[in-house]
Amino acid sequence: MVPLLLLPLLWGGSLQEQPGYELRVQESVRVQEGLCVHVPCSFSYPRSSWFSSGTLYTYWYRDGDNTGHKILVATNNEVKSVKTEFRNRFFLADPKTNDCSLSIRDARMRDTGTYFFRVEKENCGNYSYKEKKLKLQVTALTDKPDIHIPELLEADRSTQLTCSLSGACEGGSRLTFSWVGDALDSLNPQTLHSSALTFTPRPQDHGTNLTCQVKCAGSSVITQRTIWLNVFYAPRHLTIGISFRNVTALKILQTISSLTILEGEAVRLLCVADSNPPAKLSWFRGSPALNATPISSTATLELPRVGTAEEGEFSCRAWHPLGSQTLSLSLSVVRKSVSRAGVVPAALGGAGVMALLSLCLCLLFLYIVRARRNPAAGRPQVRDGEDPVMGTVTWGSRENRRPDRLPREMIPAGDAPPSGEQQELQYVNLNFHKMKPQKPPDQEVTNSRVYSKIEKKSK
CATH class of the missing domain: 2.60.40.10 (Immunoglobulins)
Known part of the structure; x- marks a missing residue:
């Protein structure tokens, strides 16, 4: 009689798995708040005992947490009512294929708890798989998108x-x-x-x-x-930088088309291109052909001693898978003996000419002062506010009064007038104008002289 009394208890579910009843589900699942989780599950039952052709119903319940009260959270039985807070969030799979998988959407913190599965067949019986329960834990949202x-x-x-x-x-x-x-x-x-x-x-x-x-x-x-x-783009803003041996850390990053260098100067040309990934930079003599061989396969071109052989066009090419770009530079060379306007600061030979001109101006100024201090010489009249040196200077009065003779101190040796010959005083106009540009570079000047030409007027 005892086994018969225990049969309903076993049929309603027990802590020990009965023969023919098996549940395959993971025991612990974790999901973040607001997200979804799918819990795979499968079950089996003794079909020989459940011979009825009635409908098979499956249920997922939440355990009552030591209260013994169970809460229905999902079922395929439309007659049974699911608690509101779980409705449309907990879903069961089709039990016809022995699938008891549970899908949870929009997980909430209060969903944390223990759940068990139950199977039921009309006019046959039911069984709760409490021997293997599911523990669900809902945590705070920390995953990044x-x-x-x-x-x-x-x-x-x-x-x-x-x-x-x-x-x-x-x-x-x-x-x-x-x-x-x-x-x-x-x-x-x-x-x-x-x-x-x-x-x-x-x-x-x-x-x-x-x-x-x-x-x-x-x-x-x-x-x-x-x-x-990480944006890929072809070369843009291709520029050429220049540095000289005698100038420390000089780098000109601007687009230029021509450059004039003093002969013998050491020059470094640097090609810079803005692209991603970095373009492959190389230098060519003249305009690069399709399969031309570069004279430098880096961004830098060294010219240790510039000569006439280096005159001409140099080109920098920036190669990139999305497109290439080329920038050319025309190089001119000036000999050291030629002063040329427009030469780069390292090649300013005109500085010597300026120094010589300044010396001549100083000598001329002393010469005029000495002439003024000579009591025998006529004293030139200068208008108020007029500079006698930097303006137009006239030796003699403004009324063209001429002295009887040239002061002896102003007569150069070897140029004295013949004996008995009366020599008239001559006038010299010295005009100091703005310095005119030098001669073109193609006219070579070997000796530069600065002098004043005094022409004798006829009597």
């Missing part, structure tokens, strides 16, 4: 990025997306609240940050991920 870039970001080419949160599922809690970044300033703000973002990167967007923020409905927690944009 994923940003997917389908291809390389190429400047001026439209592309689409997608932001997704692992664990989110269709039909779960509504997710709010927000895109933030300097590269998105020109976009319509309404497009920045979708999981998919379409934009066209620019070269200046390279190296900037892009952030995707995700917020679950009903939660104040925001999770986000920030990525660094």
Whole structure:
């Protein structure tokens, strides 16, 4: 009689698995708040005992936590009522294939607890698999969203990025997306609240940050991920830098087309290109042909001693998979004996000419002062405010009064007038004008002289 009395208890479920009843499910599952989780499950029962052709119902209950009270959270039996807080969030699979999998959407903190599975067949019996329960734990949302870039970001080419949160599922809690970044300033703000973002990167967007923020409905927690944009673009702003041996740390980063160098000077040419990834830089003599051999396969071209052989055109080519660019420079060489306007500071030979001219002006000034101090010489009259040296200087009065004779101190040796011959005083006009440009470089000057020419007037 005892076995018969125990039979209903065993039929209703026991702590020991009965022959023919088996449940295969993981014992512990963890999910973050607001996300979804799918718990695979399968079961078996003794079909020989359950011979009835009635409908098979399955249930998932939440254990009453030491109260003995169970809460129905999911079932395929439409007659049974599921508690409101679990309705439309906990779902069961089709039991016809012995599938007891449980899907949970929009997990909430209060969902944490222990759950067990129960099977029932009309006009046959039921069985609760309490010997193997499911422990569900809901934690705070800490996962960061994923940003997917389908291809390389190429400047001026439209592309689409997608932001997704692992664990989110269709039909779960509504997710709010927000895109933030300097590269998105020109976009319509309404497009920045979708999981998919379409934009066209620019070269200046390279190296900037892009952030995707995700917020679950009903939660104040925001999770986000920030990525660094790697934008590919062809060379732009190709420039040539110049440095000289005698000038320390001189670097001119500007586009130039010609350069004049003093013969014998050491020059370094540096080619700079803005591109990503960095372009391959090389130097050529003249305009580079398709398969031309470079004279330098780096960004720097060294010219240790410039001569006439280095005159001509030099070209820097920046090669890049997205496009190449070439910049040419015309190099001219000036001999050291030639003073040439426009030569680079290291080749200013005109400094010597200026020094010689200054010396002549000083001698001339002393000569005039000495003449003025001679009591025998006529004293020139100078108008108020007129500089006798830097302006037009006249030896003699403004009324063309002439002295009877030239002071002896002003007569150069060997040029004295013949005996008995009356020599009239001559007038000399010294005009100091703005210094005229030097002769063109192609006219070689071997000896430079600065002198004043005094012409004798006829009586």
